[in-house]
Amino acid sequence: MGTPKVMEKFAVGVDFGGTKISAGVVNLESGRLVGTAKKKTRQVQEQDDVIRRIITVVDDAINESGVDMRKIAGIGIGAAGMVNREKGILLAAVNIGANDVPLAEPLSRHYGLPCKLGNDVEVATIGEMAFGAGRDCKNFVCIFVGTGIGSGIVQNGTLVRGATGTAGEVGHITLYPDGKLCGCGAYGCLEAYASRTAVAKDILADLQRGHDSVIREKVDMTKGILRSKAIAQAVASGDEMVTGAVEQAARCMATGLVTVINFLNPQRIILGGGLVEAVNLYFDTAELYARRRCLKIPGRKIEIVRAELGDYAGIVGAAMLSRNGASK
Ligand SMILES: [Zn+2]
Incomplete structure (x- = not known):
């Protein structure tokens, strides 16, 4: 028997923008996207509605990727607007009509995985740093x-x-x-x-x-x-x-x-x-x-x-955010 093959690790990245929510499963070693899904963000009134919509998109992305849940190490979210990184709360997102929405905790509970939140610009920068023009x-x-x-x-x-x-x-x-x-x-x-x-x-x-x-x-x-x-x-x-x-x-x-x-x-x-x-x-x-x-x-x-990384910088960066704990 040779050396055991290192198990591939994946994370889910969520790009929570003003017009759409997109998610993807990302290979943490190569930065490759193996499954994506998206849904329009509409003006939301209820906090549960936001979480439900994100969960649907994440489920779709995981299904499309065919990756076993046990290989997924965590979830990262990049959101348009001001965020509280420590508490994982979206503080103000005028374009989606929501304030003080806890995102990280409910998602973490639903999937039983660590979940981190950052803003969209920060995660896109992390994406470029890991696998794009800043690597x-x-x-x-x-x-x-x-x-x-x-x-x-x-x-x-x-x-x-x-x-x-x-x-x-x-x-x-x-x-x-x-x-x-x-x-x-x-x-x-x-x-x-x-x-x-x-x-x-x-x-x-x-x-x-x-x-x-x-x-x-x-x-x-x-x-x-x-x-x-x-x-x-x-x-x-x-x-x-x-x-x-x-x-x-x-x-x-x-x-x-x-x-x-x-x-x-x-x-x-x-x-x-x-x-x-x-x-x-x-x-x-x-x-x-x-x-x-x-x-x-x-x-x-x-x-x-x-x-x-173009359109995918947000997803790839959010997935990396879940891994390196950069949201501290
Ligand atoms: Zn100004």
Whole structure:
């Protein structure tokens, strides 16, 4: 008999977002996803309803993976919104209409497995650190551009959380002291200029003023919704109005990157999120201007790259969170 084969270990990662709940079973050694499932997040009133929906998605993912429950070591959840990591409670998630929802404890009880909770940006950063664009790097910052802008800071291979666990709120760096009102209540934040929401607002305002653009037919004017894909298609077709809006937002993002580079001197910045993934022009413009404007010495070393895990960063990162106890 040879050496006994090491038993493969798996964990379940749950990405609890504003529009959907997705879950997957992840091989903890390779980061490979072996089964996934998802369900729409709808506005929930009852706490039990949230847990029930998560359990359905987790069950579906485990069934699809075909992995024996005994091989599953734990469950990790990444949730959009503020979380209490120690207690495993989702404190405020405006987009799903819920507050103070205990998530980790009821799931842990249901499955008889350890369960950890983190926020979506933190778990996506853990995912990139373990198996994505940060896997060979000890000092980097992940910046995710979507409805807002969030970041995760990794120093010496560890996630930096700050005194109150809120480090990395790069979206609320002030660009213009008397600028646009931000969702946080302050004025002129990066997020109000460089997020997908900001780009969409700009485009919608231009359309309302009567400007011509191919994107007009892709917009739901009543809801003001504009997807990254539609923005990408308009840029690809050479639409001037949309291209201008993207460039302007990306130049603002570059200013945020310059702040991060000069202040923190990271080895690498990893840019991710729907807008970055869909629209090359955004990434290219942000990188170009960041390199042009940052201090020479930190700028010489800085690598600016794209996130690698895409849509699955949240699931893979959440699964890793369950393992390494990073939620402490
Ligand atoms: Zn703000």
